[in-house]
Amino acid sequence: xxxxxxxxxxxxxxxxxxxxxxxxxxxxxxxxxxxxxxxxxxxxxxxxxxxxxxxxxxxxxxxxxxxxxxxxxxxxxxxxxxxxxxxxxxxxxxxxxxxxxxxxxxxxxxxxxxxxxxxxxxxxxxxxxxxxxxxxxxxxxxxxxxxxxxxxxxx
Numbered sequence: 001x002x003x004x005x006x007x008x009x010x011x012x013x014x015x016x017x018x019x020x021x022x023x024x025x026x027x028x029x030x031x032x033x034x035x036x037x038x039x040x041x042x043x044x045x046x047x048x049x050x051x052x053x054x055x056x057x058x059x060x061x062x063x064x065x066x067x068x069x070x071x072x073x074x075x076x077x078x079x080x081x082x083x084x085x086x087x088x089x090x091x092x093x094x095x096x097x098x099x100x101x102x103x104x105x106x107x108x109x110x111x112x113x114x115x116x117x118x119x120x121x122x123x124x125x126x127x128x129x130x131x132x133x134x135x136x137x138x139x140x141x142x143x144x145x146x147x148x149x150x151x152x153x154x155x
Contacts, residue, residue: 002028003060032061042068050076051090057100058093070101082109083117088136088154 002025009017036044037056042065045052053073056062062069077084086094098107114120117138122130127141136152137143 029061029063032056032059033063037062037065041072043072044069047072047076049086049090050084050094051086054086054090054093054097057097070097070103073097074101074103074106077106077110082106083113083115084110085117088152 002021006018006021006025009021033039036052038046041047042062043053044056044062047053050073053069053076057066057069057073084091084094095107095110098104098110111119114124116125119134119138121138122134125141130150133151134155136149136154140148140150
């Protein structure tokens with residue numbers, strides 16, 4: 001959001017606002033990294049989730065450690081036999097971040113998977129193949145009926 005307002009201020013030629021927004025962005029980034037990043041390992045969320053890494057990257061909060069954070073994300077995906085472990089929020093940004101890291105090939109591998117967990121699993125599983133929509137949960141046939149849409153609006 002700060003970046004968008006900064007871009008608007010730049011188009012208006014408001015250098016004072018641009019400077020204030022740059023300072024705010026730097027402050028927010030530092031605070032975010034102080035709370036959520038390990039300065040030694042460059043992990044976000046303790047490297048427990050791919051989503052933590054993806055969000056830090058997509059929000060441009062990794063800063064000077066972007067390359068290391070990208071490497072951690074790629075390593076985690078490959079450690080999971082080329083599968084994502086994100087939920088819907090992380091999945092929204094995952095493929096863009098792999099592209100920014102120059103790993104379009106890994107994005108394609110993820111998209112070509114048909115075993116669990118993968119987008120292809122929604123359609124290729126023998127229990128309840130999706131038709132034209134993506135489910136709320138990638139393992140929907142195992143999760144029962146609660147909070148388990150087969151036409152999820154987030155997708």
